[in-house]
Amino acid sequence: MRRYLLEDLVRVRQHREEQAGEAVARARRLLKEAEAAHLKAQTELAEYTVWRVTEERRKLDGLMKRVLKLGEISDVRQEIALLREREFEFVDKVKQAEAAVAKAEEHLDDCRAKHVQAVHDLEKLLEHRTTWQREEALEAERQEDAEGEDFSSPRAGHIGKDASYELN
Numbered sequence: 001m002r003r004y005l006l007e008d009l010v011r012v013r014q015h016r017e018e019q020a021g022e023a024v025a026r027a028r029r030l031l032k033e034a035e036a037a038h039l040k041a042q043t044e045l046a047e048y049t050v051w052r053v054t055e056e057r058r059k060l061d062g063l064m065k066r067v068l069k070l071g072e073i074s075d076v077r078q079e080i081a082l083l084r085e086r087e088f089e090f091v092d093k094v095k096q097a098e099a100a101v102a103k104a105e106e107h108l109d110d111c112r113a114k115h116v117q118a119v120h121d122l123e124k125l126l127e128h129r130t131t132w133q134r135e136e137a138l139e140a141e142r143q144e145d146a147e148g149e150d151f152s153s154p155r156a157g158h159i160g161k162d163a164s165y166e167l168n
Contacts, residue, residue, distance in 0.1 A: 002136060004129050004132060004133070006125065006128070006129065007129075009125060010122075010125055010126065010129060013118070013121050013122040013125055014122060016118045016121070016122075017115070017118040017119055017121075017122045019118075020111065020114050020115035020117075020118040020119075021115055023111045023114065023115070024108070024111045024112055024115050026111075027104070027107050027108040027110075027111040027112075028108060030104050030107065030108075031101070031104040031105060031107075031108050033104075034097070034100045034101045034103075034104040035101055035104075037097050037100065038094070038097035038098060038100070038101050040097075041090070041093045041094045041096075041097040042094055042097075044090055044093070045087070045090040045091060045093070045094050048086070048087055048090050049087060049090075052083045052084070052086070052087055055083060056080050056083065059076050059079060059080065060076070060080075062076075063076055
């Protein structure tokens with residue numbers, strides 16, 4: 001039987017399908033990492049917010065219990081403003097982590113679509129190869145049958161003596 005002419009293309013498409021499958025696995029891993037980073041950022045923000053509120057109360061309570069020096073109130077206000085600015089940094093980290101998760105989800109969707117396409121392309125080629133192999137087998141069978149018929153039928157140029165009498 002002859003070699004399938006597109007066998008090299010089959011190997012290329014199998015390689016592409018494997019690569020696409022590996023890309024999906026990497027994208028899933030990146031998504032899990034992005035989700036873990038997002039969860040961590042949310043946790044840090046929540047913990048900082050609780051700590052900031054407690055710290056503000058402590059500072060303000062400290063001002064209420066004693067006689068104040070000139071400028072102490074404005075110093076505490078500045079410290080509280082710095083604490084709140086720091087909280088915005090945590091909020092920004094959460095937003096960046098959310099964007100990273102969205103980007104990772106989009107990348108995973110793209111990888112999945114490419115994998116589906118690679119599988120489809122490979123399956124089409126494998127179906128073609130199977131059809132080709134069936135046709136090749138049928139053709140080989142026909143040739144064997146034709147060769148068998150050549151051996152079993154009498155040759156036209158060799159008519160025996162007995163046959164010549166019958167023709168007259």
